[in-house]
Amino acid sequence: MTDPSLPRLRILHVFRAPLGGLFRHVLDLARGQAALGHEVGIFCDSTTGGKRADDVFAELSATLTLGITRVPMSRYPSLTDARAQLSAITARARLAPDVVHCHGSKGGLYGRLPALFSPQRRYVTAYTPHGGSFNYKPGSAEHRVYMAVERLLERATDMFLFESRFIAGRFEAHIGHPPRTDHRIVLNGISEPEFEPIDHTDADFDLVYLGELRSAKGIDTLIDAVSLLGRRDGSRPRLLIVGSGPDEAALRAMTVSRGIASQCAFEPPGPIRKALSRAHVMVVPSRAESLPYVILEAAAAAQPLVSTDVGGINEIYGPRHRDRLIPTNDPIILADAIRRTLSTPDAERRAEAADLAQHVRQNFRLDTMIDGVIEAYRIAILRRAKA
Numbered sequence: 001m002t003d004p005s006l007p008r009l010r011i012l013h014v015f016r017a018p019l020g021g022l023f024r025h026v027l028d029l030a031r032g033q034a035a036l037g038h039e040v041g042i043f044c045d046s047t048t049g050g051k052r053a054d055d056v057f058a059e060l061s062a063t064l065t066l067g068i069t070r071v072p073m074s075r076y077p078s079l080t081d082a083r084a085q086l087s088a089i090t091a092r093a094r095l096a097p098d099v100v101h102c103h104g105s106k107g108g109l110y111g112r113l114p115a116l117f118s119p120q121r122r123y124v125t126a127y128t129p130h131g132g133s134f135n136y137k138p139g140s141a142e143h144r145v146y147m148a149v150e151r152l153l154e155r156a157t158d159m160f161l162f163e164s165r166f167i168a169g170r171f172e173a174h175i176g177h178p179p180r181t182d183h184r185i186v187l188n189g190i191s192e193p194e195f196e197p198i199d200h201t202d203a204d205f206d207l208v209y210l211g212e213l214r215s216a217k218g219i220d221t222l223i224d225a226v227s228l229l230g231r232r233d234g235s236r237p238r239l240l241i242v243g244s245g246p247d248e249a250a251l252r253a254m255t256v257s258r259g260i261a262s263q264c265a266f267e268p269p270g271p272i273r274k275a276l277s278r279a280h281v282m283v284v285p286s287r288a289e290s291l292p293y294v295i296l297e298a299a300a301a302a303q304p305l306v307s308t309d310v311g312g313i314n315e316i317y318g319p320r321h322r323d324r325l326i327p328t329n330d331p332i333i334l335a336d337a338i339r340r341t342l343s344t345p346d347a348e349r350r351a352e353a354a355d356l357a358q359h360v361r362q363n364f365r366l367d368t369m370i371d372g373v374i375e376a377y378r379i380a381i382l383r384r385a386k387a
Contacts (some may be wrong), residue, residue: 013043018045025163034063043070085110100123105150113156147174208241284305285328290311306334
């Protein structure tokens, strides 16, 4: 628990896109830190996030006393970076934060590059990688360039905060942990209301996929698995695909070519609990992940799951459940896991999901995450003051 006698902090969160799990992580931290009396601000992209991000920021505007600054940022290196970097420097100078907490590769660049040239700076920099460049085409020339940038910016980092042991391991493998830089593993957390079990009384689908529609998520493997169940076993499970992304048209065409279009429905992103309530089992066929919030939320809500064993997912499952995880890129194994789960008696399936929810409750709590991050900030501030 945070000590209320300690001085309040001025905290600026810097990241690129107000989308996905990274955005959820920042929002949870920002809200929690503000609720504890800290002065909090956000600096991020103005061209992504759509209406949902606009609505969230409108709601937060009265809570975040350091404000919300949005400027155009590009996903990949471009001339936009220079303008965004200048805006980040200007915002930091104006807001005078005690902590600049950078999230993701672009946030890490914008928040830490100026610090590289300010060794005597008053503020501290914290960095949460979230996967990003560490998961991008490992072994490729682009990946080597990204890792070289990460090694350079390590010198401008006072505290690394890893949201999973998996990403901490990836970082250590590619960058190492020089003695001069401190680091902590502070696991993502779930709020108490999210542990309310999902009601499947009105479920009209057997399976649901939630997330981005792109190759790394393995939805093509799921489509092949559903097709295989029909050809091999004569079963025709109904599949709800909720999300958006660059591969949507190709995935829709794939359901047609595999002969399962009538079993599948595509819907845009929406509230996760509503989507989970519409299907008996959630399927996560990913090829790459960090510590995905969508699985944390589903597991906390006692949603029966079928998932591949990638990234930090086995940390969510824990030692009692991780043997249920399956290899990626194998439609036969995925089809078998779906068939086995759907054929399990409902009471047994619910009991298994409830046991996993209890593990998540014990290890992935939001208040623990917020306190752990603030404690890490204070350690970094103390060390910089003594340097």
